[in-house]
Amino acid sequence: MKYYLLSVMQPVGDELPPPEVLAEIGKNLDVFHQELRQAGAWVFAGGLHGPESSTVLRPSAGDVLITDGPYAEGKEMLGGICLIKAPDLDAALEWGRKAALATTLPIEVRPFTGEAED
Amino acid sequence: MTAPDIEDVFRAEYGRAVAVLVRFLGDIDLAEEAVQDAFTTAVRRWPETGVPPSPAGWIITTARNRAIDRLRREAKRDERHAEAALLHAPDAPPEEGPVRDERLRLIFTCCHPALAPQAQVALTLRLLGGLTTTRIAHAFLVPEPTMAQRLVRAKAKIRDARIPYRVPRDADLPDRLNGVLAVVYLIFNEGYGGSPELCTEAVRLGRLLAELMPDEPEVTGLLALMLLVESRRPAREDADGALVPLPEQDRDRWDRDLVAEGQALVRRCLRRNQPGPYQIQAAIQAVHSDAPTAEATDWRQVLQLYDQLMAQAPSPVVALNRAVAVAEVEGARVALDLVDALDLDGYHVFHAVRADLLRRLGRDTEAVRAYEAALALTASPAERAWLDRRRRPHTLSASRTATSASAPPSPKDVTRPASST
Numbered sequence: 272m273k274y275y276l277l278s279v280m281q282p283v284g285d286e287l288p289p290p291e292v293l294a295e296i297g298k299n300l301d302v303f304h305q306e307l308r309q310a311g312a313w314v315f316a317g318g319l320h321g322p323e324s325s326t327v328l329r330p331s332a333g334d335v336l337i338t339d340g341p342y343a344e345g346k347e348m349l350g351g352i353c354l355i356k357a358p359d360l361d362a363a364l365e366w367g368r369k370a371a372l373a374t375t376l377p378i379e380v381r382p383f384t385g386e387a388e389d
Numbered sequence: 390m391t392a393p394d395i396e397d398v399f400r401a402e403y404g405r406a407v408a409v410l411v412r413f414l415g416d417i418d419l420a421e422e423a424v425q426d427a428f429t430t431a432v433r434r435w436p437e438t439g440v441p442p443s444p445a446g447w448i449i450t451t452a453r454n455r456a457i458d459r460l461r462r463e464a465k466r467d468e469r470h471a472e473a474a475l476l477h478a479p480d481a482p483p484e485e486g487p488v489r490d491e492r493l494r495l496i497f498t499c500c501h502p503a504l505a506p507q508a509q510v511a512l513t514l515r516l517l518g519g520l521t522t523t524r525i526a527h528a529f530l531v532p533e534p535t536m537a538q539r540l541v542r543a544k545a546k547i548r549d550a551r552i553p554y555r556v557p558r559d560a561d562l563p564d565r566l567n568g569v570l571a572v573v574y575l576i577f578n579e580g581y582g583g584s585p586e587l588c589t590e591a592v593r594l595g596r597l598l599a600e601l602m603p604d605e606p607e608v609t610g611l612l613a614l615m616l617l618v619e620s621r622r623p624a625r626e627d628a629d630g631a632l633v634p635l636p637e638q639d640r641d642r643w644d645r646d647l648v649a650e651g652q653a654l655v656r657r658c659l660r661r662n663q664p665g666p667y668q669i670q671a672a673i674q675a676v677h678s679d680a681p682t683a684e685a686t687d688w689r690q691v692l693q694l695y696d697q698l699m700a701q702a703p704s705p706v707v708a709l710n711r712a713v714a715v716a717e718v719e720g721a722r723v724a725l726d727l728v729d730a731l732d733l734d735g736y737h738v739f740h741a742v743r744a745d746l747l748r749r750l751g752r753d754t755e756a757v758r759a760y761e762a763a764l765a766l767t768a769s770p771a772e773r774a775w776l777d778r779r780r781r782p783h784t785l786s787a788s789r790t791a792t793s794a795s796a797p798p799s800p801k802d803v804t805r806p807a808s809s810t
Contacts, residue, residue, distance in 0.1 A: 358551075359552070360501075360552045360553065361553050361557075382551060
């Protein structure tokens, strides 16, 4: 087994969908997470606050500097993550497909190095 | 046995051997090294001992033993890594029996949609065709280091993201098979533009797929399509290297064996009656192959088949090729209206077809402009030579009466599927 990170890619600056759409997405995500648990693929999932809530720590001459804001400004931001366990990329992509349909957003699937415990 | 003979065995058996070893070792690089080791040994030994009764079996066994030796040696240096590699290996050593399936697994891995299309093409040629990186780079006019890096990255992604060696389950098979066929056809079309080696390789891959998946009608269709187009290679260029379009080709120079094989496959598809885009395109080529002269072409049937293709896989390129058939059945005027409605301004064949229709309607000035637009958009020397000749005034008037001169400049473009444009 291998760990894969599903990243929810959210466009920066887009207005949030109306509440009824958000509610629908939330419901779909609950179903998705439930499915992951039942399949034994679930490790962790969660949504993130926006990049304006970020703080960056940088090593500097033996000390660490603290700055407000995200590490890099981009057109997309990490909206949330889902950490799963899957036997191979095909299985991970299948979960990614479901995540994309549930969130209505692009999903990036990336493998962790090393093996996951079975 | 001489070196060229071993080269033949290499080209014929490399993919088979690599596929088995990949399955055994779980690692493409190790598998390639082992198979290359085995061929190096063969080059040394076979001239003395003679060719073994089963060259493929000998190569696979030797490669496997080499790989095991290597892993044992490395185990002393780095025990954990080597053990991990051996853990991936199935218990029973692979023999020749299940070999067919191994190649099928590997081709689905090479053409995995998580790999970039260019990488899919390069990997397929490298691992299943046994082409060297140098030859692949040369065929695609890409610097060798670029191609080498493309292959390294693709292999690393297969390993790191764990792209499986597996024939997809039934639910995913149609989509994934389309991807494989698109890669093979892309290789064929790339070769059509000037690297015959790629066409040969694509036909060989097509035959392999047809052998491994005899019940997939589109696999048969693609093979038939490639064979019928390939059969015209000897007639496709004149002594000066200029392109000879289908209507002007000397049909006696077509490869009759390939024509017969392609047509037999098309008939098999017709009997099966589950038409798909490749089969329909093959059927269109079969109609052309049936005609003893260009004038005898059954254009009504060609048009019907294009109508069917438009219903299944509509695209502007298919619409353009359909218009060529319309010109023959309903006249150049009707065809020109259809062509003018298409948004294909950046495609040289669009301008070449327009030019030809304008020429037939006596609109010479516009025709010349259209030929020039086509010339500006193609780099192929053979196509350029043909277009350049066409746009000259005496050619324009001389060919106005020739009813058969209206085909697009290359069969490739007639046959290009919606999926690969």
